Amino acid sequence: MxxxxxxxxxxxxxxxxxxxxxxxxxxxxxxxxxxxxxxxxxxxxxxxxxxxxxxxxxxxxxxxxxxxIRISEQTPPTFPSDEYLTEVSELAALGTPVVTVSASSPAAMHYGIESGNSNGTFYINPYTGLISTQKRLDFENSESYKLKVTASTSAGASSRTVVHIYVVDENDNAPVFQQGEYLGQISESAHVNSMVMGERNTPLVVQASDADRDSNSLLTYHILEPEALKVFKIDSSMGTISLISPVDFEAKAEYHFTVQVKDSGEPSLYAAEPAKVTVRVLDLNDCPPQFSTPVYEPSIIFPAVRDTEVVRVMAHDADSAVSYTISQGNLHNAFSIHPNTGIITVNNVSEFRPFYQLIVKASDGLYKDSAAIKVNVTNITASDLEFEQKVYSASVTENLKTVKTLAALKVTGCFFNEPLSYSIINPMGRFAVSQTSGVLETTGIPFDREEQDVYDVVVKVEDMRSPPRTATTQVKVFIDDVNDNSPQFLNLPFSMMISEDSEPGDVLYQATAIDRDLGENGSIMYSLEEDYDLFRIDPDVGDVSLKRPLDFEALNKYVLTVFAIDEGEPSHSTMAQLSVQVRNRTNPVFQTLLYPLKVPENVPPFTTILHVQARNPEGYRLVYNLEEENTSKDFHIDFKTGVLTFTNPLDYESETMHLLTVRATDAVTGAFSEASIEIEVEDVNDNAPVFSKPSYSVNIAEGLPINTSVIQVSASDRDSVKLKYPLERWQGY
Missing domain, CATH: 2.60.40.60 (Cadherins)
Structure with a gap:
């Protein structure tokens, strides 16, 4: 106005x-x-x-x-607060009221949730503003919700407020072990309160997790078995296991028990299944070996037979493997002893004596024990008990892996069905005899004829009389050959040069091969894969000869593939190449077709390594060059003199062999000849060794035997040298 x-x-x-x-x-x-x-x-x-x-x-x-004042229909509703804060338990039932929001407005209005209601977890009454749950809550999935709530009038006016709903954690998750089984170890020398160790020499920790929070996820561990509680204890909060009483490997080498875990919620929840724990006791070498008897008195018959089993000594060690040696009395190495089994056998029958007293030692690396072995050599008393044959013969095929009967040994001079006892004096692990019937068999261990083709087996028989009568016989077992070896060439591959004037029938070369088998299995036949209708090879002796005159203009180089085939069933073969180069009357002639060289890798570049020379029958000047295109960057040959040098340093680690082809060409007629150069690069120690790791660490138990392996370090060297590992410095603590 x-x-x-x-x-x-x-x-x-x-x-x-x-x-x-x-x-x-x-x-x-x-x-x-x-x-x-x-x-x-x-x-x-x-x-x-x-x-x-x-x-x-x-x-x-x-x-x-x-x-x-007249209220307008465009006036928005009014919330008493810009935000609401409230809590609700994750165990709340569906439909549980959470909070009521209210706004003032002269006009009718309705409520809605604009955003933040993921998965439709909450519902708001559009008329009263009451927010309630309509889906299950899970604190572990979502700890809080931020709802944006609107109040709107029918005219379209609206206001907003924010509702913060915090989910209260409840103890609804049981603990879960990270592993179902745990494996630890502890030395029998460990002191009380020592921790049980796990992988990588770190303390063994039994671990579980709980998806809840705070006190609901606070875990407590305990061992279930009362017997295990006498030896071990577990830290209730950390899950580490330690020793409360000494352990002894010889008394018990392994402990098995279970660990359970519970949370600190109300009420407490336990893991569905307890964890299984295995603790292995590490052996300490605290027990010396001890022979079962201090004196052994075996006897063997004369004449002594090589590989005869004399006696088996045995020492017991509760915690370590035992190694056996003969320390005294073994003149001329008459006997040998297996270091692991303790079996003593006859080794050398020359200058064999009627009596031996050996001293055998058993060692576990730290402790030792000894025993005396008194070996008596006795003659067999002559009697009418004897084998039907003094010598038997039998055979077995090499490589056979099944048991085969070799002979049925019979004796005379005994009553019908009189009990007899058969044994093998030198079984060598390959032969066995039936104790009552005298049937001699193999044990199924395959033979190799190329290694040994005959075995002399001595079998003894005794009756049950007092004193017993004894007889022996020899069985010669021959190993039959099998075609299990291929022929091998002795002088191929080879390169050669022949004159075009060579006449038909001239022997150019003799290929020679050998076969380690016998008879037809080792008999070799020679053949050519391709003879160019020009060459032939004698199938029996391997002579390569001409069938007709050579034509230099047609072809001047041939590569013959020579086959050597044995006559076994099935046959075996091998092949190799013979290179034949035809020389024209006017072709230059090299001193040799192959120049083999050995050059150290540290020779300076541009050093002369070879002087190639060829003679020209025509008398004209020769020009030398290398045929390979990619050799010019590494090698150079003087085209006038044939002096070969290398332009780049040689490196054994990159390439150990270089193959070159040198050509000598008549400068006037263009006639040429070729020769091969093989350059073998010799390794020089120009690389330092490198360890696989810059440092190593290891923990060892006290009291380990001498020579016990502690750790293996490894290094590599690009040179072809054998590495040695001297201990340069030792720092003790």
Whole structure:
């Protein structure tokens, strides 16, 4: 409203302007709203306006103005707070009320969740604003929700507030072991309170996890078996296992028990299955070996037979493997002893004596024990008990892996069905005899004729009389050959040069091969894969000869593939190449067709390594060159003199052999010849060894036997040298 006056006036609101809701223009008298009216509690205002002129004396007048507030339909609802905070248990049932939001509005309104309601976990009543659960809560999946809630009127006016819902963790998850089984170890020398160790020499830790939080996930471990609790204890919070009483490998080498875990929630939950724990006791060499008897008194018959089993000595060691040696009395190495089994056998029958006293030692690397072996050599007393034959013969095929009967040995000079006992004096692990029937068999271990082709087996028989009568016989077992070896060439591959003047029938070369088998299995036949209708080979002796005159103009180089085939069933063969180069009358002639060289890799570049020379029958100048295209960067040959040098350093580690072809060409006629150069690069120790690791660490138990392996270090060297590992410095603690 406006108050137009003839004279200049000043207007002001003198009363009724609560909270300065309105303002007035002092010159125009225009009243306007200065604050939102929807925030005001009253719906009517009674204002008093005072108008004052600028005359003298000043004159003023008052005017009352009544303003009524009418609510607009566009006014949005009003929330009493910008955000709500609340909690709800993760075990809350579906439909559990969480919080009620309310807004004020003169018009009808409805509520909705605008965002933050992942998977539709919550529901809001559109009329009352009550938020409740409509899906199961899980603290482990989602710890809190931030819902943006709207209140809207039918006219489209709306307001928003934020509701923070925090899910309260409940003890709804049982602990779960990270492994179902745990394996640890501890030395029998470990002191009380020593920890059981696991992989990589770190303490063994039985671990479990719990998806809950705080006290609900605080875990406590305990051992279930009372017997195990006498030896071990477990840290209730960490899960480490330690020793509470000494252990002894010889008494018990391994312990098995179970560990259970529970959380600290209310009520406590346990793992579905306890964890299985195995603790192995590491043996300490604290027990010396001990022979079963201090003196052994075996006897063997004369004449002594090589490989005869004399006696088997045995020493018991509760915690270590035992190694046997003969330390004294073994003149001329008459006997040998197997270091692991303790079996003593006859080794050398020359200068054999009638009596030996051996001292055998058993050692576990730290402790030793000894025993005396008194070997008596006795002659067989002549009697009418004897084998039907003094010598039997039998045969067996080499490589046979099944048992084969060799002979049925019969004796005379005994009653019908009189009990007899048969034994083999030198079985060598390959032969066995039936103790009652005298049937001699192999044991199924395959023979190799090329290694040994005949075995002399001595069989003894005894009766049950007192004193017993004894007889022996010899069985010569021959090993039959099998075609299990292929022929091998002795002088191929080979390169040669022949003149074009060679005549038919001339023997150019003799190929020679051998076969380790016998008879037809070792008989070799020679043949050519391709003879070019020009060459032939004698199938029996391997002579390569001409069938007809050579034609240099047609072809001047031939590569013959020579086959050597044995006559066994099935046959075996091998092949190799013979290179034949035909030389024309006018062709240059090299000193040799093959120049083999050995050059150290550290020879300086441009050093002369070969002087190739060829003779030209025509007398013209020769030009030398290397045929291979890619050799020019590494090698150079002087085209006038034939001096060969190398331009780049040689490196054995990159390439050990270089093959070159040198050609000598007549500068006038163009006739040429070729020769091969084989350059073998010799290794020089120009690379230092490199360890696979810069440092090694290992923990060992005290009391280990001497020579016990502790750790293996490895290094590599690009040179072809054998590495040695001296211990340069030892630092003890």
């Amino acid at each position: 406006y108050f137009g006056l003839l004279f200049h006036r000043i207007f002001l609101l003198s009363a009724g302007n609560i909270d300065n809701t309105f303002s007035i223009d002092p010159e125009l008298g225009s009243i306007s709203v200065s604050k939102p009216l929807d925030l005001q509690p009253q719906d009517q205002f009674h204002l008093t306006v005072k108008a004052t002129d600028q005359g003298f004396p000043q004159r003023s007048d008052l005017c009352s103005i009544h303003i009524s």
